[in-house]
Amino acid sequence: xxxxxxxxxxxxxxLVPRLCDQPGESRERLDLSPTDxxxxxxxxxxxxxxxxxxxxxxxxxxxxxxRRLGSREAAEDATAQVFTxxxxxLPRYREGGVFAAWLFSIAGNVVTxxxxxxxxxxxxxxxxxxxxxxxxxxxMAIAGEERTAIMTLLASLPAEQRRAMELRLAGLTGAxxxxxxxxxxxxxxxxxxxxxxxLRVLMGVTTTDAKEAADGQR
Amino acid sequence: MDNADRQTLDALDAFLDHTxxxxxxxxxAIDPGLAESARRFYLSDDAPAPDPMFLRQLRExxxxxxxxxxxxxxxxxxxxxxxxxxVAISPTPILGRGPDPAAVRPRRWWLAIEAAAVxxxxxxxxxxxxxxxxxxxxxxxxxxxxxxxxxxxxxPFGVGEGFSGGGAEVNLPNINNDSAEVRLRxxxxxxxxxxxLPAETTWIASVEDGTLTFEWEAARPTxxxxxxxxxxxxxxxxxxxxxxxxxxLATVAPADQGAPPPTGVAAEELGGGEAHSLPxxxxxxxxxxxxxNKGQGGxxxxxxxxxxxxxxxxxxxxxxxxxAGELDVFRGGTATGQPVLADREVTxxxxxxxxxxxxxxxxxxxxxxxxxxxxxFTIRAxxxxxxxxxxxxxxSAMASPIITEDGATPAGRADSAEPVDPxxxxxxxxxxxxxxxxxGTPEPREGEPGYTPEPVIEREEQLPQxxxxxxxxxxxxxxxxxxxxxxxxxxxxxRVLALMTDEAARELLSDLLEGEPVTAExxxxxxxxxxxxxxxxxxxxxxxxxxxxxxxxxxxxxxxxWGSPGEPTVVQEANFHIYELVDFQGVGTRILLDEELxxxxxxxQRGDTPQSGQGC
Numbered sequence: 001x002x003x004x005x006x007x008x009x010x011x012x013x014x015l016v017p018r019l020c021d022q023p024g025e026s027r028e029r030l031d032l033s034p035t036d037x038x039x040x041x042x043x044x045x046x047x048x049x050x051x052x053x054x055x056x057x058x059x060x061x062x063x064x065x066x067r068r069l070g071s072r073e074a075a076e077d078a079t080a081q082v083f084t085x086x087x088x089x090l091p092r093y094r095e096g097g098v099f100a101a102w103l104f105s106i107a108g109n110v111v112t113x114x115x116x117x118x119x120x121x122x123x124x125x126x127x128x129x130x131x132x133x134x135x136x137x138x139x140m141a142i143a144g145e146e147r148t149a150i151m152t153l154l155a156s157l158p159a160e161q162r163r164a165m166e167l168r169l170a171g172l173t174g175a176x177x178x179x180x181x182x183x184x185x186x187x188x189x190x191x192x193x194x195x196x197x198x199l200r201v202l203m204g205v206t207t208t209d210a211k212e213a214a215d216g217q218r
Numbered sequence: 219m220d221n222a223d224r225q226t227l228d229a230l231d232a233f234l235d236h237t238x239x240x241x242x243x244x245x246x247a248i249d250p251g252l253a254e255s256a257r258r259f260y261l262s263d264d265a266p267a268p269d270p271m272f273l274r275q276l277r278e279x280x281x282x283x284x285x286x287x288x289x290x291x292x293x294x295x296x297x298x299x300x301x302x303x304x305v306a307i308s309p310t311p312i313l314g315r316g317p318d319p320a321a322v323r324p325r326r327w328w329l330a331i332e333a334a335a336v337x338x339x340x341x342x343x344x345x346x347x348x349x350x351x352x353x354x355x356x357x358x359x360x361x362x363x364x365x366x367x368x369x370x371x372x373x374p375f376g377v378g379e380g381f382s383g384g385g386a387e388v389n390l391p392n393i394n395n396d397s398a399e400v401r402l403r404x405x406x407x408x409x410x411x412x413x414x415l416p417a418e419t420t421w422i423a424s425v426e427d428g429t430l431t432f433e434w435e436a437a438r439p440t441x442x443x444x445x446x447x448x449x450x451x452x453x454x455x456x457x458x459x460x461x462x463x464x465x466x467l468a469t470v471a472p473a474d475q476g477a478p479p480p481t482g483v484a485a486e487e488l489g490g491g492e493a494h495s496l497p498x499x500x501x502x503x504x505x506x507x508x509x510x511n512k513g514q515g516g517x518x519x520x521x522x523x524x525x526x527x528x529x530x531x532x533x534x535x536x537x538x539x540x541x542a543g544e545l546d547v548f549r550g551g552t553a554t555g556q557p558v559l560a561d562r563e564v565t566x567x568x569x570x571x572x573x574x575x576x577x578x579x580x581x582x583x584x585x586x587x588x589x590x591x592x593x594x595f596t597i598r599a600x601x602x603x604x605x606x607x608x609x610x611x612x613x614s615a616m617a618s619p620i621i622t623e624d625g626a627t628p629a630g631r632a633d634s635a636e637p638v639d640p641x642x643x644x645x646x647x648x649x650x651x652x653x654x655x656x657x658g659t660p661e662p663r664e665g666e667p668g669y670t671p672e673p674v675i676e677r678e679e680q681l682p683q684x685x686x687x688x689x690x691x692x693x694x695x696x697x698x699x700x701x702x703x704x705x706x707x708x709x710x711x712x713r714v715l716a717l718m719t720d721e722a723a724r725e726l727l728s729d730l731l732e733g734e735p736v737t738a739e740x741x742x743x744x745x746x747x748x749x750x751x752x753x754x755x756x757x758x759x760x761x762x763x764x765x766x767x768x769x770x771x772x773x774x775x776x777x778x779x780w781g782s783p784g785e786p787t788v789v790q791e792a793n794f795h796i797y798e799l800v801d802f803q804g805v806g807t808r809i810l811l812d813e814e815l816x817x818x819x820x821x822x823q824r825g826d827t828p829q830s831g832q833g834c
Binding site: 211 | 230253268576
């Protein structure tokens, strides 16, 4: 377990499996690994102890950014910015919070700002209607982005449903998604129900498919 | 939602918890179609893994490289201080004075001023006051409440109260997601003109000149003069007066607010733009004004992570450095180009504005030779306003270079005193109608029975001792003394009186009237002899106040030193001033001059080391 007095470089015991690995791989955390709260408490005292938190979430944050920005380069820039801001803001992180929710709130802001920087500024009178921070098709074309399968699916969802599912893909639990989005858990449950229902239509999952899949799993 | 629906949602949520973390999930409790859709969606995630080289390099950078200053954990925030009330002085101080802080009896500060200068002041003040007020003594012409008719029952909006002006709590309920358009305008209303703001607009207005009436559904109108008011419902602003009215108006809305104002209303765009990640409700919005002389500058605000700041230059040239957030420059209301990333310098001139989003840490300086005036507007998550009872100060004092970042009184005096421009005398004059409230029996004067001479203060250690004051208090004291000097140089006795407590005002008037009872008639007669601003060579020049301390009775003391424009490096007068915090009902608190302990020679001028350890 974490030793309160430890001040050196990250101890190997902290190098726990990342929350998000390749799809399909096990994402379980080791029981003996310190909790996020323990790591945060230690990192507040010793910046080098931020390493295990970074290791735990770097992959998920990168993928989250990639799904929103559509290019590896942009996702890397955003990931670096997310962790720089998180590290610097760590002293102000409130005890008792959910670190993952806090981190992905930062990530959401960074990605939104990244979209904003791409836009050409116009006089206010000619300003288009405010948008939710996602690129327009023209902007994606300008940026040379190609939509992946997951981006195509996500783009088909209403904004809040999309955001909930993006956070789900990042490995957050329903409760963590709710905290990140500033909504009640119940509201998020409804959002994801609607999102999955919509995805079912988009992916053309029939009842027969579902039953066959369920039988196969049994 | 019935129980079955709730169970479905709960089961799906649990299923997703497992599935999206790659763990086996029980799908028996949910519709097989939903379960299969969730699985397929999860497996369709083709977002690539990050490059291991990138991850290693970033980890190394984070662990080794210094954090950008803008993100350092130590707060650089200098409290954005509220403006002093430009309001009639209320004779209702709520704080007791307590015992005298020292055995030394107070000496009337004005006796320390050269008699000749005082004589000029009297003449100048009467003429100036008469000119300003047209000789009217009509109560209707006198300053009235800063926020008229703004009672809690009548004002569902957050009306700025509890501090000396500046801002109010606002809700931003109409902002979809986290994107919004923020605009700051200076709006001029012709007599009789009205403007209904678009729906879904959160707004905050600072009425700078004239009176405006704010009308909204199901409530009686609120009349605002020299006040700040905000709301999040459709509102109509109306000028029911016979003169023009001017207000600064900031709006936050989810959609373009480009509809032009109606006839009779002119809106000057000061700046605006798209903002992201605004704070959650309730947020705090604030207007402020800053003024810097040549070479001056200082921190303006740190809005916090999701905050927004908008700064517009009225006159002069402003050099701006934003240490966090993203900055857009507007010229004549139009964005000039791409956003400027943090930690860059930008120079703005009159008519320019800048919007900083994503958390603004803002430092500005006067980049030119002329006096710089600018207005800024912020939205932040936490209140920038002092707690009730705290001392507030003016931004100009905050910007003074003598105020150190840690709040300590500056070490030593600045090299020279600054002649203070009478234009900085901005406090509302004390109305003549209030002078009877400060009348009373004057203390015995020299030669009269009961007169006790004041002891001579030979060393600073004889002055009342106390605890070092905080930054806000120092700023408030410096601001008060600066305005006092400005009003003195303006020859404006009513405004000088407005900077004093009732008791100090009574004693000043008593001395000026040379023992004659202080009555409305005698004061009116006195004011009738005033003549206007002093010639430049007769101005007083102010050294930065020093050794600001909180006295045991709760009042504040400071050493105040004066020079002259002709000899700005020579201390001609040193006083110990004592200040009291006074609450103006419905407006806020303000620090006022309460007493002066007699003039003395500063330790440093005798070649001694000052008691505080601070040198001249």
